[in-house]
Amino acid sequence: MAKHQAPTMKDVAREAGVALGTVSRVINGITVGDEYKKKVEAAIKKLNYQVNTYARGLKTSQTKTLTLIIPSLALPFYANFAYEIEQQTYQHGRKLILCCSNGIPEKEIDYISLASQSKTDGIIALTYSDISNQVPEDIPLIVFDRHFENRSVPRIASDNFAGGFLAIEKLLEFGCTHPIFIGYHSDFPGEADKRFEGFQAACKKFELKPTFLYESDDNDSYETLYNFIVSHQDKDTHTLDFDGIFANTDLEACAAVRILDDLNYSVPADVQIIGFDGTKKFLPIDEYIVSTIVQPLPALAKKCVEMILNAENEPLPTLTLLPVTYEYGGTTIK
Amino acid sequence: MAKHQAPTMKDVAREAGVALGTVSRVINGITVGDEYKKKVEAAIKKLNYQVNTYARGLKTSQTKTLTLIIPSLALPFYANFAYEIEQQTYQHGRKLILCCSNGIPEKEIDYISLASQSKTDGIIALTYSDISNQVPEDIPLIVFDRHFENRSVPRIASDNFAGGFLAIEKLLEFGCTHPIFIGYHSDFPGEADKRFEGFQAACKKFELKPTFLYESDDNDSYETLYNFIVSHQDKDTHTLDFDGIFANTDLEACAAVRILDDLNYSVPADVQIIGFDGTKKFLPIDEYIVSTIVQPLPALAKKCVEMILNAENEPLPTLTLLPVTYEYGGTTIK
DNA sequence: CTGTTAGCGCTTTCAC
DNA sequence: GTGAAAGCGCTAACAG
Numbered sequence: 179m180a181k182h183q184a185p186t187m188k189d190v191a192r193e194a195g196v197a198l199g200t201v202s203r204v205i206n207g208i209t210v211g212d213e214y215k216k217k218v219e220a221a222i223k224k225l226n227y228q229v230n231t232y233a234r235g236l237k238t239s240q241t242k243t244l245t246l247i248i249p250s251l252a253l254p255f256y257a258n259f260a261y262e263i264e265q266q267t268y269q270h271g272r273k274l275i276l277c278c279s280n281g282i283p284e285k286e287i288d289y290i291s292l293a294s295q296s297k298t299d300g301i302i303a304l305t306y307s308d309i310s311n312q313v314p315e316d317i318p319l320i321v322f323d324r325h326f327e328n329r330s331v332p333r334i335a336s337d338n339f340a341g342g343f344l345a346i347e348k349l350l351e352f353g354c355t356h357p358i359f360i361g362y363h364s365d366f367p368g369e370a371d372k373r374f375e376g377f378q379a380a381c382k383k384f385e386l387k388p389t390f391l392y393e394s395d396d397n398d399s400y401e402t403l404y405n406f407i408v409s410h411q412d413k414d415t416h417t418l419d420f421d422g423i424f425a426n427t428d429l430e431a432c433a434a435v436r437i438l439d440d441l442n443y444s445v446p447a448d449v450q451i452i453g454f455d456g457t458k459k460f461l462p463i464d465e466y467i468v469s470t471i472v473q474p475l476p477a478l479a480k481k482c483v484e485m486i487l488n489a490e491n492e493p494l495p496t497l498t499l500l501p502v503t504y505e506y507g508g509t510t511i512k
Numbered sequence: 513m514a515k516h517q518a519p520t521m522k523d524v525a526r527e528a529g530v531a532l533g534t535v536s537r538v539i540n541g542i543t544v545g546d547e548y549k550k551k552v553e554a555a556i557k558k559l560n561y562q563v564n565t566y567a568r569g570l571k572t573s574q575t576k577t578l579t580l581i582i583p584s585l586a587l588p589f590y591a592n593f594a595y596e597i598e599q600q601t602y603q604h605g606r607k608l609i610l611c612c613s614n615g616i617p618e619k620e621i622d623y624i625s626l627a628s629q630s631k632t633d634g635i636i637a638l639t640y641s642d643i644s645n646q647v648p649e650d651i652p653l654i655v656f657d658r659h660f661e662n663r664s665v666p667r668i669a670s671d672n673f674a675g676g677f678l679a680i681e682k683l684l685e686f687g688c689t690h691p692i693f694i695g696y697h698s699d700f701p702g703e704a705d706k707r708f709e710g711f712q713a714a715c716k717k718f719e720l721k722p723t724f725l726y727e728s729d730d731n732d733s734y735e736t737l738y739n740f741i742v743s744h745q746d747k748d749t750h751t752l753d754f755d756g757i758f759a760n761t762d763l764e765a766c767a768a769v770r771i772l773d774d775l776n777y778s779v780p781a782d783v784q785i786i787g788f789d790g791t792k793k794f795l796p797i798d799e800y801i802v803s804t805i806v807q808p809l810p811a812l813a814k815k816c817v818e819m820i821l822n823a824e825n826e827p828l829p830t831l832t833l834l835p836v837t838y839e840y841g842g843t844t845i846k
Numbered sequence: 847c848t849g850t851t852a853g854c855g856c857t858t859t860c861a862c
Numbered sequence: 863g864t865g866a867a868a869g870c871g872c873t874a875a876c877a878g
Contacts, residue, residue, distance in 0.1 A: 184648065186871055197849040202873060211847060231630045232569040233871035236854050241566065243609075250595055254794070257591035261584055264612045268619075273626060275577075276610040278598045285602075292607060294518075296565045314518065400796040433796050457794065460588070460801060462734040462767050467794060520855055531865040536857060545863065567855035570870050 185225040194221035205229060235297065243273045244486065245293040247303040249281040253429070255455045255473075256304075259322070262479030263302060270487055272299065281364075283307035293317070300486035306366045318489035320482055324368040325497075332494040334481050335369035338454075341471040341502040342376020345424040345452045348504050350384060352450055352511050354422030359390035360406070360434060361426020362399050373426055373454055389420060403430070404437050411441075421449055428453035431468040435509060451509040466507030474500050519559040528555035539563060569631065577607045578820065579627040581637040583615040587763070589789045589807075590638075593656070596813030597636060604821060606633065615698075617641035627651070634820035640700045652823030654816055658702040659831075666828040668815050669703035672788075675805040675836040676710020679758040679786045682838050684718060686784055686845050688756030693724035694740070694768060695760020696733050707760055707788055723754060737764070738771050745775075755783055762787035765802040769843060785843040800841030808834050 187205075191198045194217040203210045204218040221227070235241040244267050251257040260276065267274040275298065277289040286305045290312045293301055300318040303309060308326040313319045321333040349357040359377045363370065374392055381388040391406040393399075410419050425431035431453030435445050443449055446469075456472030459465045466472075477500055485494055506512055521539075525532045528551040537544045538552040555561070569575045578601050585591040594610065601608040609632065611623040620639045624646045627635055634652040637643060642660040647653045655667040683691040693711045697704065708726055715722040725740040727733075744753050759765035765787030769779050777783055780803075790806030793799045800806075811834055819828055840846055 184650070188871080198872085199850075199874080200848060203848085206873080209847075214848080228625065228629045230570070230871055232566050232573075232575065233854090234873075235566040236564070236570050236856085236871080237873045239566075239854080251585060251591040251598075252595060254588070254591075257585040257588075260610070261586060261612055264585075264610055268611075273630065274610050276594070276598055276608050277602075278595055291562065295562045296607065316518070429794060429796060432794055436795060460763060460766055460791065460794070461770060462763060522855080532856085533858080533865060533867095537864090540857080543863080548864080564855055567870090568857075570855080570872085571857045573870080 184230070185227045186230070187227070189225055190218065190221045190227050193225055194218045239297055241297050241299055242271065243275060243296065243298050244483065245275045245277060245289070245296075245298040245301045247277040247279055247286060247289050247293075247301065247305055247309075249304065249306065250278050254457050255427075255475075258475050259304075259479060262476050263482060266479050266483035270483060272487075279305065281306040287312050300489065302482050302486060306364055308366075318486050318494075320486050320489075320494070322478070322482060323370060324366070327367075330496050332485065332489075332496055332498070333369070334478060334485070334498045334500070336473040336478065336502050337499040338369050338372035338502075339376040339379070340499075341454060341473075342373035342424065343380045344376075344502065344504055345373075345454070345471055346377055346380035346384070346386075348452060348510070349422035349424060349450060352422075352446075354450055356386065356389070356420045357422030357424055358410075358420045359388070359392060359424050359426070360403060361390075361392055361430055362395040363392065363426070364395055370426070370454075373424075377424055392426075399430075400433055400437075403433055407434070407437055407441065418443065418449065423449060423451045425451060425453045425468075428455045428457040428468055428470055431470070431509065435468065446508075446510050450511065452504070453507075453509075456505065466505050469507040469510040470505055471502050472505050473502055518564070519561045520564070521561070523559055524552065524555045524561050527559055528552045573631055575631050575633055576605065577609060577630065577632050578817065579609045579611060579623070579630075579632040579635045581611045581613055581620060581623050581627075581635065581639055581643075583638065583640065584612045588791050589761075589809075592809050593638075593813060596810050597816060600813050600817035604817060606817075606821075613639065615640040621646050634823065636816050636820060640698055642700075652820050652828075654820050654823075654828070656812070656816060657704060658700070661701075664830050666819065666823075666830055666832070667703070668812060668819070668832045668834070670807040670812065670836050671833040672703050672706035672836075673710040673713070674833075675788060675807075676707035676758065677714045678710075678836065678838055679707075679788070679805055680711055680714035680718070680720075682786060682844070683756035683758060683784055686756075686780075688784055690720065690723070690754045691756030691758055692744075692754040693722070693726065693758050693760070694737060695724075695726055695764055696729040697726065697760070698729055704760070704788075707758075711758055726760075733764075734767055734771075737767055741768070741771055741775065752777065752783065757783060757785045759785060759787045759802075762789045762791040762802055762804055765804070765843065769802065780842075780844050784845065786838070787841075787843075790839065800839050803841040803844040804839055805836050806839050807836055 187201045191201045201218050246263050248256050264274045279285040286309050290309050294314050302320050304322045310326045310331045319331050321331050323335045325333050423434050431451050453468040453470040456470050457467045459467050521535045525535045535552050580597050582590050598608045613619040620643050624643050628648045636654050638656045644660045644665045653665050657669045659667050757768050765785050787802040787804040790804050791801045793801050
């Protein structure tokens, strides 16, 4: 334990009595004479040698590193997505650099530039600004759950349109006669906007009057929603003029449950509610927090990582949509 | 836009008509003649040059990268901690490598070795095995919320003991006469174990009979808890022999709320409950999910990052405990 | 199949 | 002050 410096390949070579290149070959699994191999491996073990990925990265310009840009980890959806991405990244022998942008465009761009300095092997981004022209051409980019106008960058998402449609189908199947839509959206366009489009399409198909609250996201979303629901009460009978809610996200579904409860309506007896995302309860038992359209997060993450790692081999599809499913979570009859 | 390769310092030097070293100096903020500086900056802008952090890292063996090892992001506590760490990391101009070990020792060790290959500038770890001797001496390590037996590695945590004590104090203050403790613990020792010790100390001080469920974590925790509560019902009157619960985590507090509700007890009228961690509700409004002892996550994360970045300048304290606070969350009278 | 060697892009002496 | 040059630890091309 004399030297304080980490051993280098040179040290290993000297210890094993072979040339530098031979050590490199052993490490990279290139055919090497058995005798040599043994000696090198012994030396590696003895010195506790580890490759310096920075030196290797400099040579190969492959950093074995993926970058994820996501607004935050505060929402379970984001946290779970990040988690799944990390698991996939690990499985593919890569490291994950996590960037939480808080949805701030400047930070998003800053992260991109950091990532490109670090010569990351690929970027998976869920952003609220169009970062596509900030990303150097030579580094693969995949956009999750969003789409940009001015460049055809590959994007991956759930089939939000089908999900919106499915939610209404389910609500009708469960006996609702007037399902409505509630939700907030970012000003920046994203795949999630298609949920509302799916709702509208379903209304058209089933000849329903499309009633909805669909506003720009703000800080008073809870209050706006409260007022919206109250405005749909009959003044005298206090009956609601709707009997089903498709909420843009589980978060809004939860808010609706709470408000309806405060207003002394019963869920699902008076109003059935279906959310979107597939958020689980905070309990040691496995239940959805509301009845919901579940996004296939593990599959989505798998696709993201596999595609980005495949980017240099073949051209990537511009859009990849994965199917969603309905799951019961207590806010519908089944 | 002829060349497909990212520009190097050499390119900038040629473009600016200066020497390589001069460019380096400009970039690193070392005094350089005004004329030169301007020329270099112009060239940088023109070529859209960015330093290659891998080349720099190779030279300086400073990678401007921190590594976080955490079981997962599935629990809000982990997710929020990871988020806060990321924010701090960014603020200090570093990147964060996220490693979710699922609490599997082999994975934890694997991550350590990946991290040391990558010459990370520091590791913040919340692990379920003693990784301390896996970490090379020259890379700073801070352990969050845990402690290892066989080496004095700096650790940071909330004051769990004080939190446990405080919970009982609060319960008594709110009129409870027989508060009990429920919780599960990992077999691997951690700072969180002190919550139970705080509970025991409070029982001694206030002369309470210490009643508790404190078992090794398993898959049937919900059922075990259910049976435990039922076993404390009076056969005839159905009265419970306790009137307050301090739960080891908010998760267990939630489980207790649910079970008591199923059993037709009222929270907080019949039983008051205090959890631990400070988990927020999944709603667009800011409320705690249960009454709880809140861990100062942002402060904790700040401490972790600051300490690890300071590790080479001064010796780190072995233990740093940050104060917790009580917050109302609906499962107590106030 | 192995040893030698040139450089990846950068920082940092060292002369000037 | 600036330029030239050595070298961080590794890979890959080349010669043997």
